Amino acid sequence: MLDTQLTVRRNAPIGKISPRLYGHFAEHLARCCYDGLWIGNQSTDIPHIGGFRTDVVKALKAMPVPMLRWPGGCYADHYHWRDGIGEPGSRPKRLGMSCGLQVEDDNSLGTHEFMALCQLLGAEPYLAGNMGSGSVQEMCDWMEYCNTALSTSLGQERVANGSPQPFGVKLWGVGNENWGCGGNYDAESYAHEYRRYATMLRHVDPSAELVACGQLDPWNQTFLQTNQRHLELIDHLSVHYYWLQSGTELDFSEEQYYALLAEAESTEDFVRRTADYVREALGSKTHKIGIALDEWGVWHPEARSWGPNNHLHRKPDTYEQAGTLRDALAVGIALEGFHHQCTVLSLANLAQIVNVLHAPVMTDGAAMWLTPSYYALQLHIPHIGANALPVEVVQGTAIPVGEVSFAAVSGTASEQAGGVAVTLINRHFDQPAAITLHVPGTSQATRAQLLTSDSPRAINSAQFPDQVALVPLTVGADGNGTWRVELPAHSMATIQLV
Numbered sequence: 001m002l003d004t005q006l007t008v009r010r011n012a013p014i015g016k017i018s019p020r021l022y023g024h025f026a027e028h029l030a031r032c033c034y035d036g037l038w039i040g041n042q043s044t045d046i047p048h049i050g051g052f053r054t055d056v057v058k059a060l061k062a063m064p065v066p067m068l069r070w071p072g073g074c075y076a077d078h079y080h081w082r083d084g085i086g087e088p089g090s091r092p093k094r095l096g097m098s099c100g101l102q103v104e105d106d107n108s109l110g111t112h113e114f115m116a117l118c119q120l121l122g123a124e125p126y127l128a129g130n131m132g133s134g135s136v137q138e139m140c141d142w143m144e145y146c147n148t149a150l151s152t153s154l155g156q157e158r159v160a161n162g163s164p165q166p167f168g169v170k171l172w173g174v175g176n177e178n179w180g181c182g183g184n185y186d187a188e189s190y191a192h193e194y195r196r197y198a199t200m201l202r203h204v205d206p207s208a209e210l211v212a213c214g215q216l217d218p219w220n221q222t223f224l225q226t227n228q229r230h231l232e233l234i235d236h237l238s239v240h241y242y243w244l245q246s247g248t249e250l251d252f253s254e255e256q257y258y259a260l261l262a263e264a265e266s267t268e269d270f271v272r273r274t275a276d277y278v279r280e281a282l283g284s285k286t287h288k289i290g291i292a293l294d295e296w297g298v299w300h301p302e303a304r305s306w307g308p309n310n311h312l313h314r315k316p317d318t319y320e321q322a323g324t325l326r327d328a329l330a331v332g333i334a335l336e337g338f339h340h341q342c343t344v345l346s347l348a349n350l351a352q353i354v355n356v357l358h359a360p361v362m363t364d365g366a367a368m369w370l371t372p373s374y375y376a377l378q379l380h381i382p383h384i385g386a387n388a389l390p391v392e393v394v395q396g397t398a399i400p401v402g403e404v405s406f407a408a409v410s411g412t413a414s415e416q417a418g419g420v421a422v423t424l425i426n427r428h429f430d431q432p433a434a435i436t437l438h439v440p441g442t443s444q445a446t447r448a449q450l451l452t453s454d455s456p457r458a459i460n461s462a463q464f465p466d467q468v469a470l471v472p473l474t475v476g477a478d479g480n481g482t483w484r485v486e487l488p489a490h491s492m493a494t495i496q497l498v
């Protein structure tokens with residue numbers, strides 16, 4: 001049994017955990033948008049709300065989805081928004097392209113449908129614009145169509161298509177991965193192109209927030225330096241971080257289990273390093289540029305033809321992968337980092353929302369099930385919009401992973417409306433942990449839930465949808481704000497205290 005003592009520092013708040021850090025990503029890729037979310041108004045077998053699967057909408061709402069990025073990904077740089085408005089029957093059928101897949105895309109899920117989905121979910125929309133095969137004018141027109149309150153032709157067209165009120169979309173991506181699928185730009189050319197797009201977009205809606213494409217060093221430095229005199233045109237810098245060191249999706253070894261968790265932990269460092277470049281570029285300027293981690297999560301080798309262990313690549317390419325309890329723990333570890341970096345990380349989107357990659361929700365025909373990662377996200381509900389608090393490991397065990405090591409038991413905490421929520425993760429592969437938790441000023445545990453299973457390889461499936469789910473956790477009180485819990489190996493829990 002691991003013996004751990006943790007203290008929540010209520011007197012040293014880190015900052016506000018924006019709901020945007022709990023964003024999601026829906027791309028027209030494989031069965032994410034079409035089939036997973038959208039089944040269209042013609043379908044009669046599966047219940048739907050305005051074309052979106054009722055079961056999926058209900059599950060996502062309860063997850064929740066504070067913000068949703070669409071329509072890509074790589075798909076965005078081929079997408080022409082006009083194809084997806086107007087009478088569904090008269091919309092063109094295009095070649096839908098992303099990540100090597102080609103499909104017939106009937107554009108039945110377009111701008112108005114996406115906005116309706118956001119409304120159903122209570123999600124803020126985040127639109128990714130087309131720089132790769134589009135034009136400045138095309139992106140400006142989309143922004144005008146969505147956001148103008150004036151009776152311009154585009155404004156009137158939106159009204160005629162059923163939306164009298166502007167959509168008021170704040171977040172706009174100016175391209176996606178433009179160092180790769182979005183045009184293979186070099187950093188300097190993208191910087192020039194970005195400046196032109198951003199200048200014109202600002203004229204259309206000065207209140208919109210523009211997301212520029214970032215990557216690693218030296219792209220970020222060159223991009224920011226090239227735009228040194230125009231940094232106010234950049235509101236967020238987009239970076240993507242996929243975890244690739246997982247071995248296999250299901251049958252991983254203990255070493256691979258820890259390798260994935262260590263990679264999830266390194267997400268924070270990646271965000272911090274990106275924020276350092278931005279801070280350096282901004283110097284004494286008061287303008288803020290947030291880090292937009294608008295794609296993150298695990299990408300198992302079975303679902304990709306590149307990267308480590310790609311010999312495991314499964315054909316045909318569906319971008320679907322098994323989501324185990326290990327993946328859910330990795331989500332929790334990443335979220336700890338997001339809370340630590342909440343003053344510089346402005347938004348984040350798990351990739352992707354249904355059926356693709358690190359999906360919290362899966363479907364197969366009429367069946368729907370929730371992956372363990374879904375429950376990991378649900379455990380974090382009390383942190384959304386709260387003030388992040390540091391959690392100090394006063395006593396614990398370190399687990400060596402390659403050249404680094406991490407605490408076997410870690411935690412993240414937040415405070416809102418007088419209550420404190422603490423999420424704890426026992427990362428140990430096979431040892432339970434006895435935890436003493438000190439949270440000054442608390443006297444009552446109002447709710448405690450645990451995500452656990454006999455094996456870190458546990459999954460849910462169409463046949464067994466409830467193998468892994470949340471269960472109540474017993475919390476012992478020692479008085480004086482000291483609490484005792486026991487966490488099984490490879491588990492996660494949230495305790496709410498007042």
Ligand code: AHR
Binds near residue numbers: 027073075099351357
């Ligand atoms: O999420 C799948 C793909 O990963 C996205 O289309 C792209 O942006 C990234 O490379």
